[in-house]
Amino acid sequence: MNVLWLKKWWLFFLLAFLSGPIPSLQAADLNSPLTVYVRTGCPHCADAKIFLAELQQQRPDLHIIYRPVDTDPAAREELFNIARAHNLWPPGVPTFVMEDRVQVGFADAQKSGPELIAFIEQRSTFSTTVKNSLLGTLDVQQLGLPL
Secondary structure (H helix, E strand, O other): OHHHHHHHHHHHHHHHHHOOOHHHHHHOOOOOOEEEEEOOOOHHHHHHHHHHHHHHHHOOOOOEEEEEOOOOHHHHHHHHHHHHHOOOOOOOOOEEEEOOEEEEOOOOHHHHHHHHHHHHHOOOOOOOEEEEOOOEEEEHHHHOOOO
């Protein structure tokens, strides 16, 4: 009877230990949009829009939201708040925001394009696997969320 009791408690603690990484799965948003603050007549904004349109054809999962700061007072206020929060004063356009990261400026597709792609690809990442010396590598996708 004691052996059965120990096995149950060992299983309970093992499940409690393995369930640790699961809340982080819910915290990260893999489909965060790229918000771009732009101004009409800005040549850098126009170049960025052309580059992003081409990039979006290659990556249809990329969701882009354009916020015109010259015609939308709420967008202008958002940009001001973001610039202050990230010590990027005065604010400039185009400004790219993804999750809590900010990048300002776009020169041209050759110079700024790779930098912008790297910025986009820096999305929050997390591991869905746990390495355990007793059980090996466990994958949440194979085990399911209850574990």
